[in-house]
Amino acid sequence: MGNVQTDYKGIKAIFFNCTLTKSPQPSHTDALINISKEIMEKNGVETEVVRTIDHDIATGIYPDMREHGWKHDAWPAIYQKVKEAHIVVIAGPIWLGDNSSITKRLIERLYANSSDQNEKGQYLNYGKVGGCLITGNEDGAKHCAMDILYSLQHIGFTIPPQADAAWLGEIGPGPSYGDKMDNGERAGFDSDFTNRNTTFMTWNLMHMAKLLRDADGIPAYGNQPDQWDAGIRFDFANPEYQ
Amino acid sequence: MGNVQTDYKGIKAIFFNCTLTKSPQPSHTDALINISKEIMEKNGVETEVVRTIDHDIATGIYPDMREHGWKHDAWPAIYQKVKEAHIVVIAGPIWLGDNSSITKRLIERLYANSSDQNEKGQYLNYGKVGGCLITGNEDGAKHCAMDILYSLQHIGFTIPPQADAAWLGEIGPGPSYGDKMDNGERAGFDSDFTNRNTTFMTWNLMHMAKLLRDADGIPAYGNQPDQWDAGIRFDFANPEYQ
Amino acid sequence: MGNVQTDYKGIKAIFFNCTLTKSPQPSHTDALINISKEIMEKNGVETEVVRTIDHDIATGIYPDMREHGWKHDAWPAIYQKVKEAHIVVIAGPIWLGDNSSITKRLIERLYANSSDQNEKGQYLNYGKVGGCLITGNEDGAKHCAMDILYSLQHIGFTIPPQADAAWLGEIGPGPSYGDKMDNGERAGFDSDFTNRNTTFMTWNLMHMAKLLRDADGIPAYGNQPDQWDAGIRFDFANPEYQ
Amino acid sequence: MGNVQTDYKGIKAIFFNCTLTKSPQPSHTDALINISKEIMEKNGVETEVVRTIDHDIATGIYPDMREHGWKHDAWPAIYQKVKEAHIVVIAGPIWLGDNSSITKRLIERLYANSSDQNEKGQYLNYGKVGGCLITGNEDGAKHCAMDILYSLQHIGFTIPPQADAAWLGEIGPGPSYGDKMDNGERAGFDSDFTNRNTTFMTWNLMHMAKLLRDADGIPAYGNQPDQWDAGIRFDFANPEYQ
Numbered sequence: 031m032g033n034v035q036t037d038y039k040g041i042k043a044i045f046f047n048c049t050l051t052k053s054p055q056p057s058h059t060d061a062l063i064n065i066s067k068e069i070m071e072k073n074g075v076e077t078e079v080v081r082t083i084d085h086d087i088a089t090g091i092y093p094d095m096r097e098h099g100w101k102h103d104a105w106p107a108i109y110q111k112v113k114e115a116h117i118v119v120i121a122g123p124i125w126l127g128d129n130s131s132i133t134k135r136l137i138e139r140l141y142a143n144s145s146d147q148n149e150k151g152q153y154l155n156y157g158k159v160g161g162c163l164i165t166g167n168e169d170g171a172k173h174c175a176m177d178i179l180y181s182l183q184h185i186g187f188t189i190p191p192q193a194d195a196a197w198l199g200e201i202g203p204g205p206s207y208g209d210k211m212d213n214g215e216r217a218g219f220d221s222d223f224t225n226r227n228t229t230f231m232t233w234n235l236m237h238m239a240k241l242l243r244d245a246d247g248i249p250a251y252g253n254q255p256d257q258w259d260a261g262i263r264f265d266f267a268n269p270e271y272q
Numbered sequence: 273m274g275n276v277q278t279d280y281k282g283i284k285a286i287f288f289n290c291t292l293t294k295s296p297q298p299s300h301t302d303a304l305i306n307i308s309k310e311i312m313e314k315n316g317v318e319t320e321v322v323r324t325i326d327h328d329i330a331t332g333i334y335p336d337m338r339e340h341g342w343k344h345d346a347w348p349a350i351y352q353k354v355k356e357a358h359i360v361v362i363a364g365p366i367w368l369g370d371n372s373s374i375t376k377r378l379i380e381r382l383y384a385n386s387s388d389q390n391e392k393g394q395y396l397n398y399g400k401v402g403g404c405l406i407t408g409n410e411d412g413a414k415h416c417a418m419d420i421l422y423s424l425q426h427i428g429f430t431i432p433p434q435a436d437a438a439w440l441g442e443i444g445p446g447p448s449y450g451d452k453m454d455n456g457e458r459a460g461f462d463s464d465f466t467n468r469n470t471t472f473m474t475w476n477l478m479h480m481a482k483l484l485r486d487a488d489g490i491p492a493y494g495n496q497p498d499q500w501d502a503g504i505r506f507d508f509a510n511p512e513y514q
Numbered sequence: 515m516g517n518v519q520t521d522y523k524g525i526k527a528i529f530f531n532c533t534l535t536k537s538p539q540p541s542h543t544d545a546l547i548n549i550s551k552e553i554m555e556k557n558g559v560e561t562e563v564v565r566t567i568d569h570d571i572a573t574g575i576y577p578d579m580r581e582h583g584w585k586h587d588a589w590p591a592i593y594q595k596v597k598e599a600h601i602v603v604i605a606g607p608i609w610l611g612d613n614s615s616i617t618k619r620l621i622e623r624l625y626a627n628s629s630d631q632n633e634k635g636q637y638l639n640y641g642k643v644g645g646c647l648i649t650g651n652e653d654g655a656k657h658c659a660m661d662i663l664y665s666l667q668h669i670g671f672t673i674p675p676q677a678d679a680a681w682l683g684e685i686g687p688g689p690s691y692g693d694k695m696d697n698g699e700r701a702g703f704d705s706d707f708t709n710r711n712t713t714f715m716t717w718n719l720m721h722m723a724k725l726l727r728d729a730d731g732i733p734a735y736g737n738q739p740d741q742w743d744a745g746i747r748f749d750f751a752n753p754e755y756q
Numbered sequence: 757m758g759n760v761q762t763d764y765k766g767i768k769a770i771f772f773n774c775t776l777t778k779s780p781q782p783s784h785t786d787a788l789i790n791i792s793k794e795i796m797e798k799n800g801v802e803t804e805v806v807r808t809i810d811h812d813i814a815t816g817i818y819p820d821m822r823e824h825g826w827k828h829d830a831w832p833a834i835y836q837k838v839k840e841a842h843i844v845v846i847a848g849p850i851w852l853g854d855n856s857s858i859t860k861r862l863i864e865r866l867y868a869n870s871s872d873q874n875e876k877g878q879y880l881n882y883g884k885v886g887g888c889l890i891t892g893n894e895d896g897a898k899h900c901a902m903d904i905l906y907s908l909q910h911i912g913f914t915i916p917p918q919a920d921a922a923w924l925g926e927i928g929p930g931p932s933y934g935d936k937m938d939n940g941e942r943a944g945f946d947s948d949f950t951n952r953n954t955t956f957m958t959w960n961l962m963h964m965a966k967l968l969r970d971a972d973g974i975p976a977y978g979n980q981p982d983q984w985d986a987g988i989r990f991d992f993a994n995p996e997y998q
Contacts, residue, residue, distance in 0.1 A: 050573055050574050051574075052583060061511050062511070064512075065508065065511050068507075069494075069507045069508060069509075072507045073507065089534055089567065089616065090534050091534055091609070099536060125575070125621070125622050125625060126621060126622075126625050126664075126665050126668060127664070127898030127899060128618065128621075128665075130618065130622070131573060131615045131616075131622055132573065132615075134612065134613070134614065134615035134618045135615035137610060137612075138609050141609060141610050153433070153434075155433070156433050169895060169896070169897050169922075169924055170895070170896075170898055170899065172422065172426075172852070172853030172895050172896055172899065173853060173898065173899035175422060176418045176853070177418060177612055179421065179425060180414065180417060180421055180422065180611070181610050181612075183431050183432075183435055184414075184436070184610060186433045186434065187433060188480070189421070189430065189431035190425075190430055190490065191395070191398050191428045191490060191495070192395075192428065192495070193425055194425075196895075196927060197927055198895055198924075198926065199926050199927075200924065200926050201897065201922060201947060202947060202948070203949065216511070221926070222928070223927055223928025223929065224927060224928070225508060228508075229494060229500070229505070229507075230494060230495045230500075232494070233493060233494025233495050233506060234490060234494070234495055236494075237490050237493075241484075241487055241490075245483055248432065248476060248480070248483075249483075251475060252311075252471060252472060252474070252475025252476075252478075252479075253433070253434070253475050253476055255468075258468050258471070258472075263471070264311070264471055264475060265315065265471075266311060266471040267307070267310055268461065269303050269306060269307050270306075292816050292864070294825060297825075325815065331809065331858065332776050333776055341778060341781075367817070367860075367863070368656070368867050368906075368910060369656030369657060369660070370863075370907075371860070373858075373860035373861035373864055374815060374857075376854065376855070376856065376857035377857035379851070379854075380851050380852075380856070383851060383852050410682065411656050411682055412653070412654075412657065414610070414611030414653050415611060415654065415656065415657035418611070422852075423852050423854075426852060438653075438685060439685055440652065440653055440682075440684065440685040441684050441685075442682065442683050443655065443680060443681055443682040443683075443707055443708060444705060444706070444707025445707065463684070463685060463686060465685055545995050546995070548995060548996075549993070549995050552993055553990070553992060557991065636917075637917070640917050656910075659906060660902045663909060664898065664906065667905060667916075667918065668898075668918065668920070670917045671917060672915065672916055672917055672964070673905070673909050673915035674914055675879070675882050675912040675913060675914055675974060675979070676979070677909055678909075692995070700995070703994060703995050709992060709994075709995075710981075713978060713984070713989070713990055713991075713992040714979045717977060717979050717990060718978075720978075721974050721975045721977075721978075722914070722974070725968075725971055725974075725975075726967075729967055732916065732917060732960060732964070735959060736955060736956060736959025736960075736962075737917070737960055737963075739952075742952050742955070742956075747955070748959060749795045749955075750795060750951060750954075751791070751794055751795075752945065752951075753790060753791050754790075
């Protein structure tokens with residue numbers, strides 16, 4: 031039974047799986063995404079998972095790279111999904127202690143669209159909520175999450191409490207999340223810490239998305255770039271040296 | 273005139289200035305804090321600035337280090353202010369591209385208290401809002417902000433959109449924020465970018481603090497550690513391999 | 515006149531330009547690379563610049579992704595150049611305070627080859643020297659360099675002193691390195707700090723490359739993975755608790 | 757038996773243990789340091805471990821903070837040891853995915869001395885070799901190492917291959933390095949990965965220290981700040997736009 035006191039109907043979530051592995055090969059990150067996705071679905075949230083590497087996304091800093099010499103660019107179509115989403119979760123693996131190149135490319139493309147505005151004159155992602163999920167085999171989850179969550183808040187997302195979760199094994203070579211181990215079990219599936227954090231992240235994303243939807247987003251005062259450029263100062267006063 | 277449509281009375285903000293310079297020496301970071309502080313005060317927010325290095329805060333990972341061999345520890349008293357605050361802004365300088373040791377010690381002590389719970393059984397910082405302000409002379413603001421904002425969300429704070437602001441000059445040795453330059457002006461005081469971002473950060477912190485106060489915090493479902501430990505699963509289902 | 519006391523003949527350097535911009539569009543990073551490249555060439559070092567995005571490099575974690583479902587992969591051919599190089603410099607732009615996705619992909623592919631060994635049984639990059647060059651418009655050079663230099667030393671490169679250089683303007687939107695400014699000058703070209711650091715980096719890379727070449731690389735004792743796996747312990751003793 | 761082919765007599769190494777725990781409480785980091793220290797000693801290297809928190813080191817950015825309002829400052833005396841050392845290893849714990857405040861303070865103080873020069877007119881740390889050791893219980897070793905090794909190379913140290921080692925357990929709460937576990941064993945002591953990497957790091961530090969000692973340091977050409985300031989350009993040519 032779900033959380034009966036709230037209603038998440040109409041809320042949409044998109045999960046980006048930034049694995050380096052193309053479909054139909056299995057992705058370790060998918061298994062962690064599924065935990066969060068299923069909780070959301072049980073509570074009426076509409077979800078979608080995009081395995082980023084399966085799409086022919088161009089590399090660059092413009093909204094549509096087809097206008098800049100690239101033959102194909104799947105990003106503009108995917109960005110439509112971001113525009114419609116209330117919750118965006120960036121998930122991915124760790125390589126050498128950092129995010130994958132696919133995660134970085136996703137962030138570059140989100141950044142390329144970040145000057146778009148909503149009807150209130152705020153950056154478009156205002157009112158959206160962001161989180162992240164990381165799978166590795168030994169080290170780097172917090173470092174990856176730092177970068178992802180920073181980027182999301184920088185381009186307008188709200189980050190609710192404890193908006194990241196991860197699985198990591200002991201240092202050194204070892205199984206990745208979901209790998210079958212010698213004892214027949216799947217690595218990480220019984221991690222109380224990972225299961226708890228993924229659940230908390232999921233609920234906090236849903237709570238904050240609902241809060242912001244019910245409030246019609248972040249109030250539009252003091253945060254509209256065009257008004258600032260027009261000279262409105264929202265109580266800002268020039269600094270004085272003391 | 274302030275923002276007439278909202279009322280921030282009763283909202284409290286605490287700014288930590290993590291400069292390495294003791295009072296009464298001037299702090300570059302103070303000048304940036306003041307911009308934000310004044311906007312808040314004009315709108316009824318009660319503010320306080322704590323210059324961390326002026327207080328005899330012990331180093332360690334326990335809430336009160338006097339119970340662990342330290343003669344003095346100013347932290348427990350300062351932590352009372354954090355408990356009462358709705359908004360916490362961590363501000364500080366950059367050294368070698370990273371946060372100061374004083375910023376790190378503050379984060380360690382906040383972390384040491386992070387298992388405290390509110391009356392709803394959530395971690396105590398749930399319902400609080402966090403931001404950061406960075407001053408350097410050439411490089412590192414985003415890197416420092418990444419670490420601070422990650423730490424804050426990790427221990428329960430909500431991070432609203434664009435919750436960081438900073439000033440940096442051109443690469444290489446040069447004036448710090450507020451330093452008198454050869455032309456008689458103060459470095460960074462005319463930076464439209466810094467002024468705008470500091471203003472936006474300030475309003476987003478106030479908006480989110482009010483939103484959370486009006487909502488009585490983050491809804492208490494799916495995010496209470498004791499309930500999880502008691503076996504309640506909030507729609508979490510064990511992962512399955514696909 | 516060059517440095518007459520040393521002879522760098524036979525030393526090869528490869529610069530990777532990890533810009534997001536394809537040829538023939540100009541690259542800001544190229545201008546910084548050229549400073550270093552020209553100093554090397556004046557002293558007999560053989561240099562090559564690879565603009566990574568111009569090559570159809572696959573994404574993934576294997577030495578040759580054509581064996582893993584990719585139609586094309588320019589990496590195996592490029593990796594031959596790395597094998598022959600004594601000096602590797604990773605150069606690139608900053609996006610949202612971090613390295614570009616093209617830089618990350620390069621690191622992933624270098625990492626994929628990192629278990630290759632030399633004839634002494636050390637990892638193949640032992641004896642090679644690494645550095646980095648970063649161009650941005652406002653912030654993030656040290657953060658990017660941290661990640662690049664860490665990755666290089668992790669896979670066997672030696673990092674000489676002050677092995678990074680960069681250019682950054684004042685915080686906020688502004689010209690990138692080499693952009694024509696209103697006064698007709700090129701942004702950053704007169705930065706004494708950038709010019710000095712690029713020069714120092716270049717000489718330190720050359721000095722260390724020569725030192726290692728003359729010494730026939732890092733001595734092969736205590737650092738050969740196969741010998742460790744065979745049980746040789748090189749004076750290691752099991753830790754004891756004290 | 758040690759490595760008979762080389763002679764490390766006269767080489768000095770200093771390990772900084774940046775634990776947050778004062779003596780005589782045991783430190784997890786000490787156990788890892790000991791592995792490296794013992795290998796060095798078996799080969800004639802003179803070693804010393806400084807537990808940083810046991811010393812009354814002031815906070816700030818000057819070589820001697822007693823000249824800037826602090827009553828005590830143990831740093832100037834400790835810095836003498838750094839000056840005499842050929843190898844410096846910074847070791848420490850992880851808090852919230854990052855280095856401890858004690859590690860950061862050490863880096864600040866090393867940085868404060870970083871404009872000192874040797875008799876060849878290079879920064880004083882030229883010719884010294886740096887490494888790092890990290891202990892945590894679940895995540896963050898590479899992130900911490902990134903920051904430490906970057907800082908060391910930035911102030912003149914050479915970083916040899918694979919100059920970092922660490923131990924981490926599986927994600928979530930758990931034993932720290934050396935903690936007694938339920939089965940009576942010490943956490944991490946049987947980690948082949950940690951043992952190997954610590955051994956490799958140690959040998960690479962020794963090899964590079966000897967290489968640099970035998971070469972009388974990094975050649976003094978192209979890297980002396982006073983000569984640059986005097987107008988000597990070491991083949992640097994002003995960049996041109998292409």
